[in-house]
Amino acid sequence: MSAGLVRLSLWRVLPRSFWIGATALLLVLAWRVPESVPEGLETVLPALADGHRRQTVWALALVLFLPLLVSRSAGLARTWRASDVDWFAPLPVARSRYVLSSSAALALAAFLAAGSTTLASELFAAGTPARRVVRTLEHPAFLAVEGHGPLRWSQADLDLGACAPGSALLLRPTVAPGSGPAVTVRATLEDAHGQRSSTEQRVFGRTRLLLPIPAGARGAASVTLERVGPGAVLALPRESIDLLLPSGGATRMGLELLLRLFLAFLAWSALACGLGAWMRPVYATGTTLALALPGGPQMVGANLAEAWRLAGEGLAPPAIGTEELLVALALCAAGSLLFARALGRGREEP
């Protein structure tokens, strides 16, 4: 590998002025985002404001960095064939050095793009300890009309003693369509020894309702859901309760988001680089961006869309899985191999 070659390829893939400008734009956006969160909403779910900021910053980062990284990476092989081969090939170094340096440059560019995004989204974060969805609980579905008594059930698949301090239940009740705009709900969690926690909230549409698990709670949990005053018909569909466990603090969440974003940028860039060596760069760019769009095979982008959705809800995405990691590494390897094979072909035309 050559530091000079890495630098050359890095600024070709991610022009320095663009990177500085984009980072400044992301920082300004992250600074201004809290003003766009409806007043009082951040108190409902403390991590919501941070989640909103993350999602907004990520959205702009994807618009700014993704097309640039992919299209520039797809054009690397063309640059080699059009010019670099003429000065590099006569030098007393193997072409593999060019391939390695280009791959390292792609990794650095992906890291700089992901790093700028993470810096912007985390710099102004309140540092609220983030929680992560561990699993969705089994529970019956409920419908509560006006005058209906409290709904009470025992959550048999939940052992409160196994939950770390700071854990919580995330309920997603809603109102029945056509029954009114909203209803106030009180949720209560009680352990086998009578320790309880409670929360009360106005439910309009599908609303998140955070129910902390009391510190030192043990045994089976019983959950009570009751209407407070008049309002719409309250509904709790199946699979509407998630168990949240602490994810290790805001810093760790920032680092996990950085890793996921880095892997996605790197996998997409490497894929575009490899494809661009064997087809026109514009086709390679289009193919890669089609794979990167939400709804495509999510493993290709380190499951970024799902992580983005969870981050927007103020939740930490699940830690990156082995499968996602392997797919990203396989794409990097495939892209580098395609690129390396193409460099040995020489030119197609005199």
Next chain:
Amino acid sequence: MPLVLEIRGLGKSFGARSSLALLRLGGRRRLQVLAGVDLALEPGARVGLCGPNGSGKSTLLRIVAGIEPPDTGLVRLFGATPADPAARRRIGFLPEASPFPAELSARAALELFASLHGFGRRERHARVAASLERVGLADQAARALGRFSKGMLRRFGLAHAFLAEPDLVLLDEPTAGLDAAGHVLLDELLRESAARGATLLFASHHYEDVARHAERVVVLVDGRIVADGTPAGVLGGPERTLLEIEGLDATAIAELAREVARRGGRVVERHAGGPDLVDLLRRSRERG
């Protein structure tokens, strides 16, 4: 004495671009660029490659420089293949176009080339500074290559080609885009490299370049060598001598022409450029 360059039966063809090239569908026309080329260069030789556009001069140089792989035949560079880094360490190549990284400054680009050559930091700095000074670009060292004029890029290309004091200098159309001062610079660089005992192989369209720098001329037409010999033997013998006349007005030149005609000769006036290889090629084609 071991040969610097040995080429035997060299052949190269290129595939025409096709939108279906990726899928390898449909017939792919092949364009034969070099066919059965044999060439041997001894240490210190100064050889000019001549030929019309598309005759294969650049492709031949690119194969020797290790840029293109040959289809058939044998290429030995200092007894090794052009892919051997030890052999490539001893060559300097000036490409026909100036494909240098436009993003880098002249100094940064030369530093990069020197580092890839394996020079240590101190030697690298010294060589780069000396090279830029030598080609008259010292005051432009910090300027991006993308902002260089064509002539400046040619000078930079010369700095790149001579950076490592190569034993074999490969120049593709070295005078293209050079001004008069650039020609003088090229003369000096070639003289210095000849004094070091370096071997020179260059391609050019221009008779003057070949006559000035080469002691041997190889003419390529349609990828084949059609003539190989001294400049006088290939480009014209004693019966066709080129004189440069300066300082005479039109009347004096007319009188000179009359005198030459009286003695049985003929004066061909060329005010710009000068005689080229067209006549030679016509004659070689007439000879078959």
